[in-house]
Amino acid sequence: MPIHAAKHQVGSRKGLDDKINKSDHQVSLRHCLVALGTILLATLGFLLRKRFFLEPADSYVLCSTNGKQIHLVDEQNSLVECLVVHGSYIQDVGDLADIQQRWTYSQEKALPIYYTQPGSIIVPGMSDSHAHILEYGASRIIPLNQGKTIKEVVMSVRDYIVSDPDINNNKSKLVQGWGWDHTVWSEGRWPTADDLDADPDIHGRPIILQSKDGHAIWVSRATLDDNGPYPEHVDGGVIQTDSDGNPSGLFLDNAQDLIHKPEATDADLHSLFSITVRDALAYGLTSIHDAALAPESLAFFKRQALLQAEEGTLPIRIYGMTYFNESGEYWGDRVVPLINAGNGRLHCRSVKMFADGALRTGGAALYEPYTDNPSTNGFMRTPPEIINKVIPRFLGDGWQVNIHAIGDRANGIVLDAFEEALSDVDVTTLRPRLEHAQLLTEADMKRIGKLGVIASVQPTHVIDDMWYAEQRLGSERVKGLYAFRSILNNKARITLGSDAPVEGINPLAGFYAAITRFSEDGTSPHGPDGWFPEQRLTRQEALRGMTIDPAYASFTELTLGSLLPGKRADFVILSQDIMSVAVDKILESRVIATVLDGRPVYGSFL
Incomplete structure (x- = not known):
């Protein structure tokens, strides 16, 4: 017409x-x-x-x-x-x-x-290609990320409790929070249950606090008692113990599953969802790839899509990843991928797996021991034999496979499995992704491009981790960390995300970090040129990395990601030209309007 x-x-x-x-x-x-x-x-x-x-x-x-x-x-x-x-x-x-x-x-x-x-x-319209939607909402409730000491974090929990009469008057009510970061604490140690129970307003209450990176849980003594007894060993995880060998209140990676969390109601989840959507739209995001830290997230999005099918649409586009429990059985031949639900705003045709832990918590799987902790080289959350078994099956059943891989050993193991599985398959129809792809050997950087694997990276991790990365990895090995330019030079496709709530959800913060590689105040461990400045992206590469490349990574490049006739009218009006303004002015840009459809x-x- x-x-x-x-x-x-x-x-x-x-x-x-x-x-x-x-x-x-x-x-x-x-x-x-x-x-x-x-x-x-x-x-x-x-x-x-x-x-x-x-x-x-x-x-x-x-x-x-x-x-x-x-x-x-x-x-x-x-x-x-x-x-x-x-x-x-x-x-x-x-x-x-x-x-x-x-x-x-x-x-x-x-x-x-x-x-x-x-x-x-x-x-x-800008996309976040790796975030945790409901978890971000949870991180906004108690400001755990603002604490620079264990005591400050405990005080933020205490203030939250006493400010809510319903919680303050009911000591049996579970208190949950998200966002503490031990790498910035002056104590230089892990937190314990005793740190929480030392506060009289917290003592005796069930408390569960998720770390900033989602790879550790810190609990109170009441929560420890409610969930015991505990095994001596957990595959792909760690139970921190005190001097007597008893659980201290900290659980890493797969050991987190030992702590029971009550099932959230739809009202609870909707509250978290609304917080995230509010912030995302205000920052110009029209699409988020939810990286499935909790399996109930996608189930909630599906229910929301069904509820709103007649009344309207989801308030933001979601590309959901279905969680694969590393100890669970294969389901890829029984579950049907979800496409164009919620009036075209919800898709789920990918599976999310965890290969290893995180660099921040020392769980990333490395070929050689950590420089700052030679007693360990991290661990695989999912054993290599399971990775090698299920990847070909998921790909064969038409699922995109998106695997969390941080350490060089984890990335190598995953790429081995991709290489074997993709030998007889057209990779463009499946588009496998390395989620994070943080530390890579030179040989594996070449393999990513050769295999057509998408590197789903988070630039704000660069300017966060750069302050401790060399101490953890050593001066030579650290050169392969967040090597974005090297990945692109090997003809691989990069798509940008935030990993919120690990980092903030503002896509312009990722844009800034990708093109500068220094902190918001213009500093870096390597001086004013940025941390390993030879690995910077151009502005055009960064813009494509948060628009058309995430669309390709979610099979929606024919309808989203660029402003061409026939595509959805998703766009953002920014207050200034981020493509030419001085770099120290980029983060002053405001979103004038975010437009969906x-x-x-x-x-x-x-």
Whole structure:
């Protein structure tokens, strides 16, 4: 169905009148007068219908005031001046004169033309290719991440308890939190149950506190007592003990499963979901790949999609990963991948596995022992024999396989399995992913590109881990950590995420970290040029890494990730040009509007 544009304007059009007049110089005066009357009537109806510009029209033209400031993120990385939106889709793109030439004015249907604020730019809707949606919501409840000592974290738990009468008056009520980070504590040790119970307002209460990276749980004495007795050994995990050999209150990786957590209600999960969606949309995210730390997350998203199928849509696009329990049985031939649920906003055609632990907690599986702890080289959460067994089966049954791999040994084992499984398969139909791909040997960097494996990386981890990484890995081995440029040079595809709540959910923080490799204050262990600056990404690579590349990694590149005709009208208006502004100004950028399916879901461009 053709769309007809008209010279209807809302907001500022300073500097653009000359362009419009010049392109219309051949239109007769009579035609102009008729068209003007029609436009005025259409404008009045539009105002009444949309309640004075609270929402844009169903079809409209959106133009930048500064010339070509709309980044299409196509193969040529083109810039244009305007885009035409019809319903949920982009109908056309181009310069204003081109748009006017291609679309005939009509007395029956006139499209309003909106203009962005001076200095702003438009980019495709941004994606976080690795985050934990409900866990991020949980991390926002108690500010555990702000504690720089064990005592400060304990005080934040105490303040939360006494501020809520329902919890304060019920000592049996479980208190849960997320986000403590032992690497920034002055004590230089792991926390214990006794640290929590030393506070009189906490003593005797069941407490479960998840670490920032999700690989450790810190519990109170009451929680320890409720979940015992404990085994002496856990495959792929560690139970920290005191001097007498008794559990101290800290559980790493697979040992976390020993601590029972009550099943959350849908009301609880919806509250966490709402917190994440609020923050994500405010930061310009239109899509999140949920990396399945908890299996109940995807089940909740499916229920939400079914509930909202008739009433509306999910408030954000979700690419869910189905959790595979490393000790569980294979299910890939019994479960059907989920595509286009929730009115096209929920997909799940991938499985998430954990190969090893985390670098922060010393659980990443290395070929050689840790430099700062020669007694261990980490561990595999999933035994290599299981990895080698299930990867070919999942791929054979049509599932994308996304595997958490941090250490060089873990990445090598996973790539061995991918190489064997992909020998007779078209990799582009399956698109396997290394989630994190943090530490790689030079040989494995070459294999990623050769095999067509996607490296799903998190740039904000770089500027967080760089302060302790060399001490942990040594001066030579650390060169293979977060080697983004080397991965790209080996013709691999990189997609960017945050790993929220391990890091914040703002995609521009990842953009900044990827192109600078220094902290927000402009510092790094290697000076003002950044930490291993030769591994930086260009701005264009970083933009593609959070738009079209995540779309490819989720099989949605035909509908998302760039602003081309026929694709969904998902885009973000930023207050300044992140592609050219000084790097120390990037994080000052504001999201003016986040648009999903052509409708603003945060802010406004009206």
